[in-house]
Structure formats: C-alpha cells, structure tokens
Amino acid sequence: MAVTDEAIEKIKAMIVAGELRPGDRLPREADLAERLGLSRNSLREAVKALSLIRVLDVRQGDGTYVTSLAPTLLLDALSFIVDFHRDDTVLEFFEVRRILEPAATALAAQRMSDADIEGLRKVLTSLPDDATIDELVANDLEFHHRIAAGAGNTLLCSLIDSLSGPTTRARIWRGLTQAGAVEKTREQHAAILAAVATHQPELARSWATIHVAGVEEWLHLMIENNVRTIRNTVP
Incomplete structure (x- = not known):
C-alpha cells in the first residue's frame, strides 16, 4: 500500500x-503524524486527498476539521466525476436510475406528507402546455x-440527484427527436403523482x-441506429 493511501486509511479508521x-478539529500535524506513525509529508498528502472528497x-489559519459527513456533501465528488461521462456510457447511468428511482418512488408513496405531495402537484401543474424543451x-x-x-432517505436522494446530471442531455435529445415524448413524460409524471398521492407504493x-x-x-435504440449508420457509411 502506498504511503499516502496508508495515511488515508488511518485517518478514515x-x-x-x-x-x-x-x-x-484534527490534532496538530506533528502530533497526528507521530500518533499514526506517519511522515508529515504523507499525512499532508492524505489530508489534501480527503479534503478533495469533502471528508x-x-x-487556513484555523486548522483542519472533519466535515459534517452529510451524504449530500460527500456525493458532491461523485457529481463532479459523473459529469465527465462519455456518451456511450450514459446507458449505465439509466440502468442505475432504473434500479434506484422505483425504490425511492415506492418509499415516497409511503412517507411523503400531504404538504409535500401538494408541492409535487404544483411542480407538475406549473408546466405550461407550450413548454420549451428546456422548461420540460x-x-x-x-x-x-x-x-x-420524499423517500425520506438523504443518501438515496443524493445518489439519485447525482445521476440526474449525466442523463439531462439524453432527456433533451429525446424531447427534440421523439414524437410524443413531451406528452408521454407528462402522462407518466401524472400517473406517478397519483400513485404517490394515494399511497400505493x-x-x-x-x-x-x-x-x-x-x-x-429509446436511448439504446438511438445509439444502435447511430452505430449502424456509421458502419454503413465507413468505406
């Protein structure tokens, strides 16, 4: 194990x-390095790495502190990483969404308050009939x-939010190219809302x-069609 990795593991422990x-607040650098049996340089590198992932x-001028370790904070690093996805891996994000979001929606149907459900309804009804793709x-x-x-699980919510960014472009693409995509999205949102509002998980x-x-x-078909087109046009 690399020295810096060992230092990270010891702080994590x-x-x-x-x-x-x-x-x-962490002990002074010299005291913590001696306590963990590390060089000050390896400890410094470990602290730098752990600060990047918000642990x-x-x-400056005050010291080093453990953060709140809240899921939303720690998953900021995940959001940063997934923003660099390649187009051909976006299907993997949808696969994970297909696993997580139904579970979250079922929990929301059990746990959302009447006020939260009303807020959800307002989001749905606030979309104008002539909404642009960006608005949709x-x-x-x-x-x-x-x-x-509404699922009442901050970690689950943070994971789902982190996965939403990489799939935004696909949503826009679908809205622009697939006939009836906007209407289908609205209908399915209304069905989800009805099930949540009537507490049917x-x-x-x-x-x-x-x-x-x-x-x-839809995205899978689009990617397949694009690959097929490229193959047919390459000499």
Whole structure:
C-alpha cells in the first residue's frame, strides 16, 4: 500500500471508530503524524486527498476539521466525476436510475406528507402546455428530485440527484427527436403523482420503472441506429 493511501486509511479508521467525529478539529500535524506513525509529508498528502472528497475541511489559519459527513456533501465528488461521462456510457447511468428511482418512488408513496405531495402537484401543474424543451427538462429534474427527497432517505436522494446530471442531455435529445415524448413524460409524471398521492407504493414503483425504462430503451435504440449508420457509411 502506498504511503499516502496508508495515511488515508488511518485517518478514515479514526473517523469510523469515532475518535474523530463530524465537526472535530484534527490534532496538530506533528502530533497526528507521530500518533499514526506517519511522515508529515504523507499525512499532508492524505489530508489534501480527503479534503478533495469533502471528508476534511482545511481552514487556513484555523486548522483542519472533519466535515459534517452529510451524504449530500460527500456525493458532491461523485457529481463532479459523473459529469465527465462519455456518451456511450450514459446507458449505465439509466440502468442505475432504473434500479434506484422505483425504490425511492415506492418509499415516497409511503412517507411523503400531504404538504409535500401538494408541492409535487404544483411542480407538475406549473408546466405550461407550450413548454420549451428546456422548461420540460427543468420541470422533470425538479419532479424527480422531490420524489427522491420524499423517500425520506438523504443518501438515496443524493445518489439519485447525482445521476440526474449525466442523463439531462439524453432527456433533451429525446424531447427534440421523439414524437410524443413531451406528452408521454407528462402522462407518466401524472400517473406517478397519483400513485404517490394515494399511497400505493407498488403502483408508484411500477410507474417509475416504466418512466425511466422508456427513456433508457429509446436511448439504446438511438445509439444502435447511430452505430449502424456509421458502419454503413465507413468505406
């Protein structure tokens, strides 16, 4: 194991064991390096790495602190990474969404309050009949975020939000090229809302699966058609 990796593991072990808790300030660099049996340089590199993924917060002139370790904070790094996906891997994001979102929607059908359901309804009804593709996609993102938040699990919500960005371009592409895509999206959102509002988790799960799988299937066909076209045009 590389020296820096060893240092990261030792700091992580302190956090997992409860020796360092969210909000705690790390001991002085020299003291912590001696305590962990590390060089100050390897400890410094470990702190830098852990600060990049939002586990530690280095405050100039004040010291280094353990962050809140909240899922939304830690998953910021995931959001940054997935923004660099390639077009041919976007289907993998949809596969993960198809696993996570139906589960979140079923939980939302059990846990969302009347006020949250009304808020979800307002999101759906706020979309004008002559909405642009940009407005549709923004509305879609907000709708799915509220469903994920309604599941009552911050980690699940953060994961779903992190996966939404890489699939945005596919949503726009579908809206521009597939006949009836806008109407189908609105109808399926309305069906999901109805299932959540009447607290029918399995029905909500089914509609969420249909909704995400529909976009996934369309994208798969588009990618296949593009590959076929390229093959047919290459001498």
